[in-house]
Amino acid sequence: MTKLLIARPAPDEVHAALAGYDVTYRDTSAPLGPDEMLAALRDYDGVLPTLGDQFSAEVFAQVTDPRCKILANFGVGYNHIDVDAARKAGVQVSNTPGAVTDATADIAMTLMLMAARRAGEGERLVRSGKWTGWHPSQLLGMHLTGKTVGIIGMGRIGQAVAQRCHFGFSMNVKYFNRSAKDLAYPAEHINDLKTLVGAVDVVVIAVPGGDDTQHLIDADVLAAMQPHGLLINIARGNVVQESALIEALQSRTIGGAGLDVYEFEPNVPEAMRALDNIVLLPHLGTSSQEVRVDMWMMAVENLQAGVEGRSLPNGV
Secondary structure: OOEEEEOOOOOHHHHHHOOOOEEEEOOOOOOOOHHHHHHHHHHOOEEEOEOOOOEOHHHHHOOOOOOOOEEEOEOOOOOOEOHHHHHHOOOEEEOOOOOOHHHHHHHHHHHHHHHHOOHHHHHHHHHHOOOOOOOOOOOOOOOOOOOEEEEEOOOHHHHHHHHHHHHHHOOEEEEEOOOOOOOOOOOEEOOOHHHHHHOOOEEEEOOOOOHHHOOOEOHHHHHHOOOOOEEEEOOOHHHEOHHHHHHHHHOOOOOEEEEOOOOEOOEOOHHHHOOOOEEEOOOOOOOOHHHHHHHHHHHHHHHHHHHOOOOOOOEO
């Protein structure tokens, strides 16, 4: 019988969909360990992994003739899997695009609003018991309506953010992307990153992870931002040079930031946690019940196609 490994606790919908297979369900949310990854490639026909399961070239090199035919990744990002090494080993890789778009864009808007309106500071003030009541100069922030947003990466998620900004908040849209996009709303394509960040009030990062985008946002790019500018990251943590961001926030050379992802996730530096001009969320991008079930079922469809020799719905 076809053997499958599901690397994280899965909802009932997944158990029902895979009832005809020999399935091993891990009962922990911790990433696969080195021995578990080797066993996954060696002993199973298909594996459903996710963020944190580091299927590197070194892992594939240790299993010369893998039984596994498909790594059906749970999530749109797959930079934790060496796709080239997988292909050379005869292992297909898939992801779950589309299902995550709106939920991730919503988190971008959450971070924008929280950072602009200093909502995190306000919530902490109320919880501290030190709030003395309303007054005219309390926690004055930025009014987002009519401001300019700069989006780095104009794929599905970047466009969903732009739509929300333009139609929901009457914001001007500028974007940095490899090529210009044909969009249903006004948006200016800027092909120089420093020029973009210097021309906007809010910068939203929506590029894929990987070597090409590691530290795309470094000290030089942060220095080009406006003093009141906000940096929002919903992409991958290593797109931002975390040490440079901390320095920019400490010195107040930018207005603030909102992060849902971190360079060394789940480790968040104490220096960052101590700052009051940053909003920190625990990777909530797709954290809604409906979206997560959709992601699971999309990953399951890829998994089934891979082990049955059919074309992958979402191959990468």
